[in-house]
Amino acid sequence: MKAVIYARYSSDNQREESITAQVRACTEYAERQGYTVVKVYTDEARSAQTDDRPGFLQMIADIKAKRLVVDVVLVHKLDRFARNRYDSAFYKRELRRAGVRVESVLERLDDSPESVLLESLIEGMSEYYSKNLAREVMKGMKETAFQCKHTGGTPPLGYDVDKERNYIVNEAEAEAVRLIFSMYADGYSYNRIIDELNKRGLKTKTGRPFGKNSIHDILRNKKYAGYFTFNRSARKSPDGKRNNHASKPPEEIIEIPGGIPAIVTEELFRKAQARLERNRRLAQAASGSYRAREAYLLSGLIYCGKCDSRMVGTSGSYHTRVSREYRRRCYYHCNNAWRTKQCSARKVNKEEIEAYVIERLEEEVFSTRAIRKLASRLYKQYIRELKDTEGENKYLAQEIRTVEQQITNVVEAITIGGQIKTLVEQLKSLEMRKAILEARLLEWRHRHEQSTFSLENIAAYLKAQRELLRSKDPVQIKQVLERFIEKVVVNPESIEITFKVTVDTHGGGGGSRTPVRKKDQPSLSERSLCFAFRPQAAHRQATLRLSLCVSLEGPQGERLPEYPY
Template identity: 60%
Template sequence: MNVAVIYARYSSDNQREESIEAQIRAIKEYAKRNNTNIYKIYADEARSATTDNRPEFLKMIKDSELGLFDMVIVHKLDRFSRNRYDIAFYKKQLKKNGVRLVSVLENLDDSPESIILESVLEGMAEYYSANLAREIMKGLKETALQCKHTGGKPPLGYDVAEDKTYIINKKEAQTVKIIFEIYSNGFGYNKIIDKLNNEGYKTKTGKNFGKNSIHDILKNEKYRGIYAFNRTARKENSKRNHRKSKPSSEIIRIEGGIPRIIDDNIWNKVRKRMDSNKNATNRAKETYLLSGLVYCGK
């Protein structure tokens, strides 16, 4: 009798996809019809199949080395992955460990015809993901051109109205003004943090302030009335690099697109000081005769 594990995945991007429970139920029925014992269930909820950053998926691949099962059953191949490279790579890993991948809805064997069919199914799954991402981005860009909220938590100092436009949260805006005022007067992050935390001010998520939250606030152009969208660089190793920006040609940036909290005078003082501090980090650690007086001409 074959021994199998179940792998199920549900992505929150598409509410039409079968739930984890529905996938598992269909797989168990398949296993029963094919005289197969289910050893374990691996399931990733709200995880995209375009990446292998799925804890249960990776655990299943690792466990395949133990020789405890000889089959992985999925409801459809796109539950396993929608990336053709990942499908080929991890199927090879499973095969090396004596484990084969089986789909309930796609009856694939080792025949030449099945190889072609599987390639078509994998290509269609990858196309579906790429096309879905493109359509989602198209909708987000249209929303952004109207200077409306595109998702996630708004920055400290703002709320989102029913029509998705930004409105000022007066209480939070006062916190933002304090941060800019103290920094523009020459005090550092520690001074700002001590004042805010000692007087009970909180971040947007209700936590105490730290250096990262202060830094992000001081750099946020929204506070001077500039709406920006699509600034953050693409994911690296499945994580967004919030310190790295895309080329300006890809960014939607609209002056006056959002209510202003900080005036240009304070904003410019803060920017000048932040730029000065950034340049200072590149100076020599040792103290020399002309330290701070001689600079590179380029």
């Protein structure tokens, strides 16, 4: 087996091992596994959150182009491979296509389903904590921002910046700002405002005539009402590119009322905002752009119970019988039924099934009770795995003592005049062995002190995920669904949801991850529209180390409503 090593060191995390230590640990691991290391790729001093990793990308490119034929990519820890879960999943898939798998020295994962689950949990958490770190850094930046100083660039129209970088009003320019706000609040169109500005000979900060965009930007700028704002735009999109139009989540935007001199009154500003918002909604409704952003939250997770094929998002217009108007609806439809008509499964209403799945997830995974239970199970599992490695600690400590003794012996042999050349060679190799053992011992300690897996942190992680689920942002919601739901199967008379939450078990041997779907097991509850855990099935599934698969089944006779074509 051939392996490459990938090591990365980011200067923003003081606690992590140096590149040398990572490579050493990987080399030692490769020796133990019998792998031949053919190449080492490294990236240094770059933030873990960006994709800016030339060494890493070079490695991917080399493997994909078959310039390098290997079986394994070795990393010290999984978060060295990528901090972002999607990024990581993406590159792992790329590698898998080339027949290469990723192995981590510390996490000891293989390709079994349990490992895939644990991996997804570990990755989810390390992404979460990486975001927390970014928040801490932001705090530091806020300290400077609180002084309400100009942070660089050209100040906005109406303001100048003095020597201490404080904002001061430029009265000549402020006239244009006041005119724009009062005309807009009075209901004038952008065109009429531009005409008036031109008539008075007023220009933008760069001396050009006003356009609609510049007026829009001015109207939205809270500085004019005296608010100092900082960190408003999200600078980078997930792929690391600049994006000046996206806004940061509100809690990360710093806003200090009265932080700079106001040019328009609070009341006038609010009036203008109200009109902007009204117009925005009108424009949106007119263009129907909200439809384009419709997200199929369950795509990739939802399957047809009849033929096992994926269900895909579709939409269609229909004609109401009474009012004779066209309306639009979205569905999930069995791919087989939709494209080749080989399956007779009916489509299901998108809104209804999404709402139902989210409701179940809230209840089974994110309710306060469920979080408490899951966190404690996960933690116990984690502790058990740590205990399994205690033997390793003793072995390493023992080995280090042995090597130290051997070193002492060699040194003694040198002093009493032995074969210097041979002895020095021996000494070198013993020192090397000692260094490797010490690196492994460090690894072991690191693993034990890893604070991310405390009971509180697991619960906090789950709660944070729950907040994302409750956000109005479809992208966030979809990510949470992909993280915690393995599969939604739509049967003619029931819906089956398999959650993937990593938990420990009631003991027992191995098991299959396929949800149990025995129809003769009655559901716990007879109430209609009520789905329940089935403890028998849960126990059987819980024989897995890390996954609890629960089939949720509708009471008999329940049918999904029918939908018009």
